[in-house]
Each structure stands twice: as structure tokens, then as C-alpha cells.
Amino acid sequence: MLTIEFILLLLLLTAVSSLITLRFRQKVPQPVILIVLGVCAGLAGMHVQLHPELFMFVFLPPLLFADAFRMPLREFGELRGPILFLAFGLVVLSTLLCGYAIHWILPVMSLPVCFTLSAALSPTDTVAVSSLIKGRRVPTRLLQLLSGEALFNDASGLVCFRFAMADALTGEFSYQQAFGTFLLVAFGGLAIGGLVAWVAARLNKMLTRSGYDETQSQIVLVLLLPFLMYALAESMGCSGILAAVAGCMVVKLSGIVEDASTSTRLQSATVWTMVSYVFNALIFLFLGLQLPSLLQSAHTLVLAQHVGMWRFGLLVVQIYGIMLGMRFIGIWLSITCRWAAARIKHIPFAATGFAASLLLSFAGVRGAVTLAAVLSLPTGEDGTMPFPTREAVVVIAAGVIVLSLLVASVIIPLCLKFIPAELVDKNAQEENLARQRLLRAALDLLRKAETTPAIETPPETDEDKAAIEAARVEVIARLTKLYQTRLEQEDATPRIALADRRNAIRHARMELALRLQILRAERQTMRELVAHQDINDQTEWKLQQELDYEEEVIHALAQRLPKEV
Known part of the structure; x- marks a missing residue:
């Protein structure tokens, strides 16, 4: 249970992590430092049970709303093809192909369970990606591509995860039904988020014209807006993540920002900056707090299966390598399609070099969304059917998360050294x-x-x-x-x-x-x-x-x- 003292201590660790990052001259990414501090706090006796649904409801809507606001609409329109392919097409392909590959490595796991694990690992973490590349001279196009992908692939990954989990629990699955439901969940979330944002924009203009332009209340109402979009979409069986993203896009197009007073714009920018900073840090602290108990579960699992710990580590490396290879292939497939389209339309094409492709591949970091997804698998304690080999799935997913963060924190700076600087800063x-x-x-x-x-x-x-x-x-x-x-x-x-x-x-x-x-x-x-x-x-x-x-x-x-x- 979260107490006042516990929350204050987490906020203190957040501030300490920034000081440590400055001490290391930002050579060590702040997410890694936050995870280490979380592990230390967990070993010191701080324990918190992560409730996946509550976790995603509290953290995802405001962070996705803020990230969507920072995504320029013009560049999103220009990159919509590769963004949508990476966010939806690559996620579905990774779920299927990596699921078969994991089943080949671990035949003791049923195919639906392997699909569940690969679906949970398929989406990249928008918070982790933005934190790892923050402050680095990443080419603008690559940065916009990563940001746009991370806005949408959480939704597609979680939808695939739900279908795979239902298949593993009930054994009933229909590709036709899954595809139809996927479209309903995705477009329903987009429609609900857009509608809520449109209504909010109209109400805001009516209140502003009536003289009810009060800075503090407007900021609070905008802060609550992504939570409303998320909750309403989820209650209707649609994607709350896509609702928050679509709602932010509609808010930007509606002109609320321009209609607001100068004081409201200035204060809201400060508030959103602080909310993003604190929530980003808390996500990695919670991840670090979970690792000691997950390592204990891994040790228990290793003893029960009578295998060495090194074999478990090798298994995590193999699965991470499969996901990484699949992402690299998907990125090159996207580049090839863009090149072909440019040749057909006779338009210039800016080639993506090998180093940039590697950066895009290793930037596919798994994070808190993956952990929350696997922790939501039923344990059977409440009388429901337990998920088969749940402990193994949770432990493997946690291992891949940590490995992806550590590898990306080392490889991304190396890749940037071999990516030529932009001759023209657009x-x-x-x-x-x-x-x-x-x-x-x-x-x-x-x-x-x-x-x-x-x-x-x-x-x-x-x-x-x-x-x-x-x-x-x-x-x-x-x-x-x-x-x-x-x-x-x-x-x-x-x-x-x-x-x-x-x-x-x-x-x-x-x-x-x-x-x-x-x-x-x-x-x-x-x-x-x-x-x-x-x-x-x-x-x-x-x-x-x-x-x-x-x-x-x-x-x-x-x-x-x-x-x-």
C-alpha cells in the first residue's frame, strides 16, 4: 500500500537521480539510475504491489497526452506511413513470428503462451525511448519516427496481448473475430478521444467568451482531460491509449492553446513539464522496486526446473535477440517500401544509413507497459483460472526489459557517433x-x-x-x-x-x-x-x-x- 511517507521517499529518490545524472555528466542515462535506486530501495525493505490496471490508468494517459502534444502534426503527416507500419504492422508481425520462435526455443510452453509473451514484448516504451535519447543530438527525422511509433504501439501491443491471453486461457481463437475486434478497439478509441476533445474545446470556448477564463481551473481541467478520455474509452471496450493520443491531436487542432490567456499558457507549460518529469521517474522507480521480488521468483523457478541460472540468462538473451532481429528486419522493410514509393512517385528519398537503422532497432526498448501487462496475467488466487506458466512469463519479460534498457544505453551513444550530423537543421x-x-x-x-x-x-x-x-x-x-x-x-x-x-x-x-x-x-x-x-x-x-x-x-x-x- 502506498503511504504518504513512501510517496515522499519516491519523490526524494527522483530528485536524487537527477543529481546523480549530473554527477556522471549524463553519461549514464537517468532511467538506469532510477532503476538502480529502485532496486536498492527494494532491497532495503521498501515493497509495493503493482496493480497493472491502476498503474496504466494513472501513468499512461498524462504521459501519452504530453508526448502527443510535442509531436509536430506536419511531420506526423509526412511520416504516417512508417509510423503506422512500425506501430501496428510490426507489432502484429512480431507477436506472430516471435511467438513461433519462442515456442521453438521453449517447446514446454504452449504456442498461445508464447504468443502472449511476444505480444507483451512487442510494443516499445515511449517513456524509456524519450528518456534514453533526451539531450542527445539525434537526427530530427529519427526522433520524430521513434516518438510517433511509441505513441501508438502500446495500444496495438496490448490488444494483441489480450487476444493471446484469452486464447491461452480458453483455447478459443478466431483470426477473423480478432481482426474485427482489433479494428473496433482501435477506431473506437480514436473516435472517443477525438469526440471528448472536441466537446471540451467547445465548452472551453463558451466559458472563455462568457468571462470564465480562470488560469488555475483551466489547467486542472486539461490535466483531467486525458484521464477522462482513457477511462471512457476503456469502459466501452476500446483503447484508452489511442483515445488519449487522438484527443491531444484534436486539442491541438481546435485552437484551445491559442485561445487561452498568456498566463494560462505559461503556467500550464510549467505544470506539464513537472508532471512529465515526476511521472517518468516514478515509472522507472516502480520497475526497480519490482526487480528484487522478480529475481527471487526467477531463483525459485530455476530451482524448481533444476536448471542453472546461466541457462535462464541465456534464454533471456535469446528472446531479446529474436525481438531485436525482428525489429531490425521490420525497419529495413519500412525503408525499402519508402524507397520504392519514392521511385514510383519520382520524389527525393533520404536514405537511412546502417548506423541509423541500428539506432532505431536498439531504441525499441521495453519498459513499464510490458511489465504491467505480464503482471496482469491471472494468478488464480481469486478463484479464476490461473494463467499457464505465469511465473516464467513474468520473469522472462522482466529480464528482457532490463536487458533492453542496458543494451540501448550503451549502443545508442555508439550509433550516434557514426550517424553523420545533419547538414541543414530544418x-x-x-x-x-x-x-x-x-x-x-x-x-x-x-x-x-x-x-x-x-x-x-x-x-x-x-x-x-x-x-x-x-x-x-x-x-x-x-x-x-x-x-x-x-x-x-x-x-x-x-x-x-x-x-x-x-x-x-x-x-x-x-x-x-x-x-x-x-x-x-x-x-x-x-x-x-x-x-x-x-x-x-x-x-x-x-x-x-x-x-x-x-x-x-x-x-x-x-x-x-x-x-x-
Whole structure:
């Protein structure tokens, strides 16, 4: 049972893991450090029983929602073919072919049991993948391909797992029925997630227009949204994972982010960053906490079967090698199909080198989803039919998880050394282009302001009128010079300071008001860039945050000014 002290200790271990990662200069991946800390805590007497359904309900929806938000929609559309093949086609092929291979190695296990094990091992772990490649210079396309695959293959793997488990328990299986159910579960999850997100977006716009735009409540409601999508889809027998992913995509397209206030966007970004960080760390800590008991089960299993521990280790290596080889073949099959399609359509094709293919193969790390799946196998303690050779399946799956993490943490950095650096950083190009367009929009507005009379309270005397006009000209000239310098330096971001507050309050007010108009013009230009697909939504989000920070600074400076001159 999770107590307050236990949760606080887990959070402490999370913070300690970050310090240890910095101590090793990030040469050791943080997931490995978290697993080691979890094992140490387990050996020290900390024990927690992992409830698979509760585990997946608590951790998967928010993490998948956040990962889907970071996936650029334009690149997802461009890579949809290989992503869907790896996420669905490769998972099904791995379940079938690797199931037969495992049965050939372990004939004592029935074929349905082998299918169950291979189905549990087929999906990659999105948390593990993102944690292992975090902070490394991975080519953009490879990173987007891995992220897109990890969003969907959990759902396909768990569906295959349920069918294989039912076959092992009842002996009844129909490929036609399984295929139909698979489509229903997948498309049902997508439809439910999209519908919930659409309704939420409509309600949010109604509340915002009615004046109920409160930052804290909006952030809480958005945090609860993926849980609602997941729970509703699962209650209807559909995929909650796909519901959370599809819901996030609809949220991005609905414009909720753009309609929210600046304060809401800034605070929600901070909240989601912390939620992702803590939940990612807790997943690996829970995995480490389970390993001591799983090792004890492995020892008991070895004694019962009268085989050496080395044979069990060799079995884990063999199964991991089979899954790795199947993934490597699937990746090359995907590359071949893309090459053939490019030749037929007479379009350029960027070849994926051998080192990049190896990276994609070893990045197929198994993680907490696999462990939660095998731990959900019935034990028979509640009167239900126990799963055949359950302990062996759980122990083998845990061994493959740990081995895949350790191998990937060593091989991925080696692969990156042999992958040529990108000659052109497309994201950097887009960002520079967007910065220049935003700065030009600001300069255009300033040029219009030079010929537009100031809108202010009519002056009482001619001296006041002359002073206001002189102040306006001075402010416009200063801002024009500032934005022109920014444009020349492209990505320079000099700090803007107010003039002498004691002697030029009117100057400051005019400057802040004009800067707010500039921000609105820049946002409008940025929306046009996204609409014409000159930049993707990831670049938009990054620039949007910068504009939001600038607007917050302007509002803070405005509040410090006296109300009257």
C-alpha cells in the first residue's frame, strides 16, 4: 500500500537521480539510475504491489497526452506511413513470428503462451525511448519516427496481448473475430478521444467568451482531460491509449492553446513539464522496486526446473535477440517500401544509413507497459483460472526489459557517433525564418504608426500636444531601431528597458501599448505561417512561449507605473 511517507521517499529518490545524472555528466542515462535506486530501495525493505490496471490508468494517459502534444502534426503527416507500419504492422508481425520462435526455443510452453509473451514484448516504451535519447543530438527525422511509433504501439501491443491471453486461457481463437475486434478497439478509441476533445474545446470556448477564463481551473481541467478520455474509452471496450493520443491531436487542432490567456499558457507549460518529469521517474522507480521480488521468483523457478541460472540468462538473451532481429528486419522493410514509393512517385528519398537503422532497432526498448501487462496475467488466487506458466512469463519479460534498457544505453551513444550530423537543421531554418517574419511584422506596424496620429486624451494646451507628439516620435524611433537591430541579428533578444520612469511616464505607457500591438501583429503573422505550413506547430509553440513571456513582462512593467502622470 502506498503511504504518504513512501510517496515522499519516491519523490526524494527522483530528485536524487537527477543529481546523480549530473554527477556522471549524463553519461549514464537517468532511467538506469532510477532503476538502480529502485532496486536498492527494494532491497532495503521498501515493497509495493503493482496493480497493472491502476498503474496504466494513472501513468499512461498524462504521459501519452504530453508526448502527443510535442509531436509536430506536419511531420506526423509526412511520416504516417512508417509510423503506422512500425506501430501496428510490426507489432502484429512480431507477436506472430516471435511467438513461433519462442515456442521453438521453449517447446514446454504452449504456442498461445508464447504468443502472449511476444505480444507483451512487442510494443516499445515511449517513456524509456524519450528518456534514453533526451539531450542527445539525434537526427530530427529519427526522433520524430521513434516518438510517433511509441505513441501508438502500446495500444496495438496490448490488444494483441489480450487476444493471446484469452486464447491461452480458453483455447478459443478466431483470426477473423480478432481482426474485427482489433479494428473496433482501435477506431473506437480514436473516435472517443477525438469526440471528448472536441466537446471540451467547445465548452472551453463558451466559458472563455462568457468571462470564465480562470488560469488555475483551466489547467486542472486539461490535466483531467486525458484521464477522462482513457477511462471512457476503456469502459466501452476500446483503447484508452489511442483515445488519449487522438484527443491531444484534436486539442491541438481546435485552437484551445491559442485561445487561452498568456498566463494560462505559461503556467500550464510549467505544470506539464513537472508532471512529465515526476511521472517518468516514478515509472522507472516502480520497475526497480519490482526487480528484487522478480529475481527471487526467477531463483525459485530455476530451482524448481533444476536448471542453472546461466541457462535462464541465456534464454533471456535469446528472446531479446529474436525481438531485436525482428525489429531490425521490420525497419529495413519500412525503408525499402519508402524507397520504392519514392521511385514510383519520382520524389527525393533520404536514405537511412546502417548506423541509423541500428539506432532505431536498439531504441525499441521495453519498459513499464510490458511489465504491467505480464503482471496482469491471472494468478488464480481469486478463484479464476490461473494463467499457464505465469511465473516464467513474468520473469522472462522482466529480464528482457532490463536487458533492453542496458543494451540501448550503451549502443545508442555508439550509433550516434557514426550517424553523420545533419547538414541543414530544418527546425533552425524554420525558426530563423519565423523570427525574421515576426520582426518584419513589427517594423511594418511601426512604419504605419509613424503616419497615424496618436489616440489619446485631447491635450489641454498646445505645449501638451507638442510634448505628446515628440514623445510618440521618440518612442517609435527607438522601437524601430531596436527591432531593426533584432532583424539584422536574426535571433538576438536584447532586453528592453523602460526609459527614465520618474521623468518619462508618458513615454513608458506609449511604449508598452505599442509593444502590445506589435505582439498581436506577430501572433497573427505566426498563425498565417502555420496555416501555410511554412513552420510546424512545434516551432509555433516555442515562439509562442517567447511572445507570452514578453507579454507577461510588459504587463508586469505596466502595473508598476503610476496610474496618473
